[in-house]
Amino acid sequence: MDNGESSYRRFLDGDEKAFGELLDMYSENLIFFINRYVGNVAVAQEISEDVFVELLIHKRRYNFKTSLKTYIFTIARNKAVSYVRRCARRPEYAYDYIENEADVKCLEDEFIKKERDRELHTALNSLAEDYKTVLHLIYFEEMSYEQAGSVMKKNRKQIENLAYRARQALKKELEKEAKHP
Amino acid sequence: MKNREEYEASIFAKRDALLEKRKRITAAATSALCITLCFVAAAVFLPKSLNKINSDLTSTAATTVSSTTLPAAEELVGMGGESGVFDAAGAIENESNEAEAEDVEHFTFNDTYTKYVTYPATKKQPSSNKYFGYSPEGSSEKDTTAAAAAETTEIALETEIYWEDGSRPVVGTQKPGSTPSTTAKPIYNDHAEEKAIEAALGYLTDEQRAKVDSDAHIDVTVTRNADGSEYFTVILHTDEGAYLVSVDSTTFEFVKFSERKNSTQAVSQGYNPNTTTAKPPMIPTTTAAPEYIPN
Numbered sequence: 001m002d003n004g005e006s007s008y009r010r011f012l013d014g015d016e017k018a019f020g021e022l023l024d025m026y027s028e029n030l031i032f033f034i035n036r037y038v039g040n041v042a043v044a045q046e047i048s049e050d051v052f053v054e055l056l057i058h059k060r061r062y063n064f065k066t067s068l069k070t071y072i073f074t075i076a077r078n079k080a081v082s083y084v085r086r087c088a089r090r091p092e093y094a095y096d097y098i099e100n101e102a103d104v105k106c107l108e109d110e111f112i113k114k115e116r117d118r119e120l121h122t123a124l125n126s127l128a129e130d131y132k133t134v135l136h137l138i139y140f141e142e143m144s145y146e147q148a149g150s151v152m153k154k155n156r157k158q159i160e161n162l163a164y165r166a167r168q169a170l171k172k173e174l175e176k177e178a179k180h181p
Numbered sequence: 182m183k184n185r186e187e188y189e190a191s192i193f194a195k196r197d198a199l200l201e202k203r204k205r206i207t208a209a210a211t212s213a214l215c216i217t218l219c220f221v222a223a224a225v226f227l228p229k230s231l232n233k234i235n236s237d238l239t240s241t242a243a244t245t246v247s248s249t250t251l252p253a254a255e256e257l258v259g260m261g262g263e264s265g266v267f268d269a270a271g272a273i274e275n276e277s278n279e280a281e282a283e284d285v286e287h288f289t290f291n292d293t294y295t296k297y298v299t300y301p302a303t304k305k306q307p308s309s310n311k312y313f314g315y316s317p318e319g320s321s322e323k324d325t326t327a328a329a330a331a332e333t334t335e336i337a338l339e340t341e342i343y344w345e346d347g348s349r350p351v352v353g354t355q356k357p358g359s360t361p362s363t364t365a366k367p368i369y370n371d372h373a374e375e376k377a378i379e380a381a382l383g384y385l386t387d388e389q390r391a392k393v394d395s396d397a398h399i400d401v402t403v404t405r406n407a408d409g410s411e412y413f414t415v416i417l418h419t420d421e422g423a424y425l426v427s428v429d430s431t432t433f434e435f436v437k438f439s440e441r442k443n444s445t446q447a448v449s450q451g452y453n454p455n456t457t458t459a460k461p462p463m464i465p466t467t468t469a470a471p472e473y474i475p476n
Contacts, residue, residue, distance in 0.1 A: 023189055039184060056196045067356050 003069040010061055025051065026069070030076050036125070036132050037080035047083055051076045070147045071127060076134070077151055123173040131166035139161060373430070374401040374413065380433035381415035381426035392419040403430065412436045 004025050010017035010160050052145055054075050055062070116161035120139070124132050130152070137148040149159040183191060261434050378399055382390060399417035404427070405411045411430040422443050427436035 020189065021187070023192070026187075027188060045183060045188070049195060052192045053195045053199060056192070057199060178348065 003067045004072075005064055005068045007053070008062065008068055009064070009115070017053075019056070022055070022068075025073050027052075030072065033073060033136060033141070034076055034080045036136055037077075037084055037129070042098050043083070045079075049078065050079055054079075066145060066150065069141070070143070070150045073137070073141065073143075073151045117179070120170070123170055123177060126173055127166065127169050130162055131169055134159060134162045135166045135170060260386065309465045344444045375402055375415035376433055377428050377430070378415050380428045380435075381413075381417065381424075384426055384428070384438065385417070385424065389424060393424065394419055417443075 003146045007021040008019040011022070027048060030048035034056050035041055038047065047177065051072060056070070062068065087163050094107045124135055127135070133152060134148055137143045137151060138145070143151070145156050145159045145163070148154075148163075149156055152159065152162075154162065161174070191228075350461045378401065384395070385393070399418070400416035402414045403411055403414070404414060411428050413430055414425055416425055423441045425439045425441060427438070428434060430434055
């Protein structure tokens with residue numbers, strides 16, 4: 001399955017329209033993924049733009065040996081984590097965006113089609129960061145353990161244990177919501 | 182939330198801004214690098230150049246200083262040589278006139294040395310070269326002994342030391358200027374010497390007696406043998422030298438006769454540089470300044 005490698009190769013060969021295909025393929029997924037870190041859709045969109053700018057600036061950094069999707073989400077995670085850490089140290093660096101409820105509703109409507117996913121998404125936000133990330137990559141982005149491990153800089157075993165504990169925590173959270181809807 | 186077109190336009194706008202920023206950073210880094218290289222080059226090569234210039238200046242200054250101070254140093258050396266010569270030849274210096282002293286200032290060390298170790302013939306010379314430890318070449322030991330004895334007698338006569346009874350101390354037993362020895366009892370007077378002179382003249386042949394200079398001073402010395410006996414030695418000066426006639430001190434009998442040539446007379450009168458090629462008696466090497474050797 002092509003994860004956009006061919007489009008990116010064509011872009012590197014001079015096809016400007018091929019980059020549009022990458023935007024269509026990953027922009028909303030990136031915003032939704034980054035939003036789990038930053039908790040702000042506008043900020044997540046800004047950071048996702050920075051991820052694509054990274055692809056435009058450092059054209060030869062990707063070696064086509066790994067999945068482009070993994071590469072893009074790795075960049076997105078690094079930028080999101082850096083943003084969160086930078087804002088924690090120096091709040092003046094935070095993007096001055098006010099959370100818009102309409103944007104959040106739009107984003108969730110785009111990704112969460114089913115009522116069950118919506119409940120899962122809500123329970124997922126209450127988990128720890130690593131639990132949210134590993135479950136998001138596995139269940140929402142449908143990545144394998146290897147790909148998720150590559151994005152989170154962990155090996156397969158660590159991802160398996162992390163995913164197990166994340167599922168246990170999610171289960172407790174869903175049971176709690178079931179008892180107190 | 183941006184739409185698709187705005188989202189893409191925002192991405193490319195960020196890219197252009199980032200590329201422009203990178204260009205500025207590159208240019209600034211290049212300028213900073215050039216400035217840094219200039220500073221490094223200055224820090225590395227400037228001290229070397231300064232050192233080279235400094236060394237050149239130092240060598241030039243040293244050359245200038247040496248060229249300017251060398252005459253002064255040479256002058257000082259000349260003065261030091263002068264001083265040493267003056268110290269060593271103090272007696273001569275006292276008799277030197279001002280003109281000679283001025284001339285010495287322009288001499289080199291060797292010139293000064295030559296000038297002062299050479300005794301002028303018109304000046305008074307030391308009474309005997311024995312004070313300088315000098316034995317001229319060509320004179321025999323016997324002649325030297327006789328000359329020394331005659332010299333001693335002359336010194337004794339010049340000092341005119343007499344005892345209370347009018348007698349004169351035994352010549353040859355004490356040095357001029359010293360206190361007469363009370364143990365050496367004088368037993369001879371001028372009358373005994375006159376008898377000795379008459380006896381000595383009597384032992385000469387007519388030819389020898391005719392050569393004796395009647396105007397010259399006749400020296401008489403007394404010599405004591407190991408057995409206690411004594412004899413007079415009468416020195417009769419002639420044009421060619423002197424006759425030394427020894428007679429017994431009591432009986433005035435003939436003991437021995439010897440003849441001294443003029444060559445020994447010159448010795449008794451001291452060193453004459455005009456008649457000998459011997460080494461000078463006095464070498465002012467201890468007080469002379471060393472020769473200046475510039476670096």
